[in-house]
Amino acid sequence: MKIHPRPTSEAELIQRAATIAGYSFKAIATHIDLTIPNDLRREKGWVGKLIELYLGADAGSKAERDFAHLGIELKTIPINQLGQPLETTFVCVAPLTANHGITWESSHVKYKLNKVLWIPVEGERDIPLAERRVGTPILWQPSAGEEQQLKQDWQELMDMIVLGQIEQITARQGEVLQIRPKAANGKALTTAFNEYGEPIMTRPRGFYLKKQFTAQILNNYLNQVTQQN
DNA sequence: TTCTGATCATTT
DNA sequence: AAATGATCAGAA
Numbered sequence: 001m002k003i004h005p006r007p008t009s010e011a012e013l014i015q016r017a018a019t020i021a022g023y024s025f026k027a028i029a030t031h032i033d034l035t036i037p038n039d040l041r042r043e044k045g046w047v048g049k050l051i052e053l054y055l056g057a058d059a060g061s062k063a064e065r066d067f068a069h070l071g072i073e074l075k076t077i078p079i080n081q082l083g084q085p086l087e088t089t090f091v092c093v094a095p096l097t098a099n100h101g102i103t104w105e106s107s108h109v110k111y112k113l114n115k116v117l118w119i120p121v122e123g124e125r126d127i128p129l130a131e132r133r134v135g136t137p138i139l140w141q142p143s144a145g146e147e148q149q150l151k152q153d154w155q156e157l158m159d160m161i162v163l164g165q166i167e168q169i170t171a172r173q174g175e176v177l178q179i180r181p182k183a184a185n186g187k188a189l190t191t192a193f194n195e196y197g198e199p200i201m202t203r204p205r206g207f208y209l210k211k212q213f214t215a216q217i218l219n220n221y222l223n224q225v226t227q228q229n
Numbered sequence: 230t231t232c233t234g235a236t237c238a239t240t241t
Numbered sequence: 242a243a244a245t246g247a248t249c250a251g252a253a
Contacts, residue, residue, distance in 0.1 A: 040237090040247085040248060040249080041236095041237080041248080041249065042237060042238070043237075043238065043246095043247095043248095044236080044237055044238075044246075044247045044248040044249075045237080045238065045239085045245075045246030045247045045248085046238090046246085046247085047246085047247080047248095048245090048246040048247060049238095049239095049245095049246060049247095052246080064245095066245095075247095076246090076247085078247090078248080086248090087247075087248060087249095088232090088233095089247090090245095090246080090247060092244095093243075093244075123248090170233080170234095171232075171233045171234070172232090172233080178233090180233065180234065180235090181233090181234055181235060181236090182235095183235080183236075183242095183243095184236070184237070184238090184242095185235070185236055185237085186234090186235065186236080188242075188243090189242090190242070190243080203234090203235090204242085204243075211232090
């Protein structure tokens with residue numbers, strides 16, 4: 001497995017991402033000498049790792065952005081043939097304890113989403129993994145309106161957590177941001193608090209962007225491109 | 230067919 | 242256990 005050097009500038013990162021647009025996973029995996037699984041059932045993060053390695057993201061599972069020195073978070077997003085997202089997008093773990101005094105401004109969600117390099121990838125399961133292709137990269141920063149939507153959902157969900165209503169939170173809540181389980185399995189437990197302030201054990205949760213929201217991001221980009229022509 | 234809740238691999 | 246990378250798959 002070959003490791004690429006990390007890009008030294010935003011322009012270099014985008015340039016490098018643009019060079020793999022249109023290429024298959026097989027071509028990229030061959031280039032960095034990474035073996036391709038038959039499917040993603042047992043390696044759900046494989047595509048993310050593939051793109052990370054190629055683009056030279058900071059390796060490992062640190063609680064940092066992928067390109068910390070550039071302030072950029074990398075996200076691959078599986079899309080169908082119409083360019084629509086097939087999955088929600090994980091943002092970060094939801095803080096179930098030690099969350100008093102956290103504001104939207106100081107939240108991990110805002111930090112992570114400050115600047116994102118989206119890499120659309122073909123994700124339909126009838127396409128063999130090796131044949132799926134990478135799309136055009138999109139560097140995104142939330143607009144004022146998008147940030148307002150995120151902030152509103154975040155506030156509503158965090159209020160429930162702080163009030164000890166974690167077990168009442170459902171993925172149906174939130175216009176653009178939702179909370180769902182995020183764990184190795186159902187046996188993984190972490191501490192939270194109930195409505196009486198008593199500690200309880202519950203499944204770890206994560207913040208996810210709903211598909212409708214990421215679809216808008218991708219779509220806005222398409223509109224920009226078509227307006228230039 | 231869509232979406233929520235569950236799950237997989239790896240590293241620290 | 243918690244963080245990284247996410248998608249799977251049964252229920253609705």
